[in-house]
Every structure is written in C-alpha cells, then in structure tokens.
Amino acid sequence: MTPQTLGLYIHIPFCASKCSYCDFYSCAGKETKMQEYQDALLAHIEESIPQMQQYFIDTVYIGGGTPSYYGAEFLCEIIQTIKSTGRLLRDAEITVEMNPDSMMLGDLRMLLKEGVTRISMGVQSANNDLLKLIGRRHTYAQAFKAYTTARQAGFKNISVDLMYGLPNQTKEDWADTLSKIIRWKPDHISCYGLKLEEGTPMYEVYHDTPVIPDDDTQADMYTYASELLERFGYKRYEISNFSHRGFESQHNLRYWKMEDYMGFGPGAHSCVDNLRYSYVRDLQQYINGVTKGGTIVDEYEKISGLEVANEYLMLRMRTAEGISGEEYSKQFRADFGPLEEKLKFFETKGWTQLENGRWSFTTPGFLVSNILINELLDVQAAQNAIGVPYLQEILDQREREELPLSDEELFLQAMRGF
C-alpha cells in the first residue's frame, strides 16, 4: 500500500509588534523566549516522528506570527529536524510566511538553500496611511524592496497577502493597490476582507462604525479583485486565493480537501485520521508542557460521519473545484439528489455553476457563500434526520437566514423603483 501524504504546520508565535486587526496567536516583546521555544518545538517534532512514519510529508508551512522575524537560523534548524524524520519528500512544497521588515537577502538565500520553495508575504495594502493605521511596520516601498530581494535571492514562487474593507478604504484605493501589486507579477495573491475580531484594538475602535466600508462596498471590492486578477492570469482556486497555473498553495489545498495535517506550536491545529486536536494558545504553557510533560492539548475530537460530510460541503465549496455528486455518493454512501436539487435552484439565481460534473460557486455565489453553504448543510442534516424525530424537531426550530436576492432580482427591483 502506498503511504498517505501528510502536511506539517509549524507555528512561530513571535511578532515584532501586533497589528491592530490581528487575532492570531502571537506575542510581541517576547524575544527572550525564542531559544526556549525553539528547543521545545524541535523536541516536540522529534518525539512525533513515530506518528509520521506511515506518511510521506509533501507540504510544510511555517506560519505565525512572523517566521521571518524569528530568523533564518532557527527556521533552517526546524527544516533540518523535519528532514531527519526521513519522511520529507524531495519535491515537497515548503512555505515560510514573511513580513517585509524582516526579509534580508542573506536570510532568504539561507532558506532557499535549506529547501524553502515558497514565500508568503504580508503586504496588505499599497497605501502607506492605511498600513500605518492598521499597525503594519512597513511602507509600500519597503514591501516592494523586500519582494525584489526575495526574487534576487532566487525564489520562484512568491505569494502576496492583501486586505480589503480597511477603515475608510475606498474602491479606488483598493483598485490602486491591486494594480500596483499585479505589476510586481507575484505568482499567487490572496485577498482577504477585513473581519473585525472581538478583543483586537481595531474592534474596540471601529466596531459598529461607518468607518468600515459597508457590505455592498466590500462585495464590490471582492468582485473587482476577482475580475481584475482573472484578467491578468490569476485563476481563483479558492474564495480568497488566486494564482498563476501551477502556483496554487498545495498546503492550503490540503486543508480544503480534508487531507491529513499535523500542527506544532501553541494554537496549532491538527487533523489526522478524522481525529482533530489543537494545542493551547499559550507560549509558556506549550513550552512547559513539551519540556516538563504537562498537558498541551486544548481541544480534541473524533469527527463523526455527518461532521465529515458537513466539512466536505463547507470546505470544498470554498474552492473553485467545488463538489461532485459522484465523489459525494462514494465517500458518504448518501444520496446527492436533495443537494443537487438545491444547487440547481442556486443555479437559477446565478450563484452556482455545473462544469465537468462538479458544482461550484460563481462570483455572486462566493459573495453570499456563508448563507448558501448553510442552506446546503440544512439539506444534508434534514436527510440525516429522516426517521430521527428529535433531530427533525431541532431542524424545524432552527432560525433561518433569508436567502438574499439574486443580481437579476435586484435589477428588477431597482427597475420597479424608477
């Protein structure tokens, strides 16, 4: 039997300072803890080697936090430890997240030599005022310089992260950011809408204020980005991710395809053989747990059949590849008919499309994907509730969000208003 493949996620919980929108687990001002963390992290990877033996590792993602701030020497040690498992494939995708203010030529060369194949850079905006407002430590010019340095070091696969829906950001400003970044010719671009997360400084200041672009403006920004990027050869392969052909993030595709991955570090998640677990979001507790034998597992659950089917819908419908009836019936031994009926109804609204036997969202569909996916989950749950009265009762009582109007309906409504 061919061994399965596995992805590794390594969390580096250090940043030079905290951006005001960020709720990832990372600490600023904890540099003195880096060596202690590194020792614990390497020990944790080493003690997990037996669990990796049934796999080949084909993707490694070192994220954070700010791995580039952690430094190339530590990162190379991590990669060497992963190599020592004997399971890392020679052509594995190895990504390192970086911020423009900590991308030095020497470090980049060292990482390339160690086998890093891909860089994911946090750029966010080309507008210096916005960058400052959201607490980024770099200007647009510094980001461009860092990008050219990475190319000079020899990186052939660079991704750039951008954000839209920032405070007072206009559509023109977003268009300007996109056109500037497209001129760089990165291989991959991610566009994330700002989400105000409770507990972040930005939430305190901007929650429920008109300073944040409203839903319609954000929808326009997303649609504009999708169309512009497609025009420049960036294919949308997931709701927020666009790439030139062959430059899709293999590691992230693993999450959306529900393939196994193992995470290391505080707050890191793993999913192996339908067993899902995460580690504590606390640097010191993680270090103590690994080095002194305490508990580091925070949450732990075996995913049941229905949950796997739910995740299939939730994750796969985020991708351009979407879902297929054949795959669904084979994997879950369930009738795809009721779901297909709903997908066909969505098609009449312009939200879904059927191509080569696979259903996926169109751009208007992606814009309301949360609501549509909930509808699909309800259909699936209703199927499972047949013959289980208490489940049926729960479903009947559940509050439902109303379906939005399709573009055509909105147009007709506007015409009637004239």
Ligand code: SF4
């Ligand atoms: S650099 Fe990244 S991880 Fe660090 S605070 Fe900013 S957004 Fe969060």
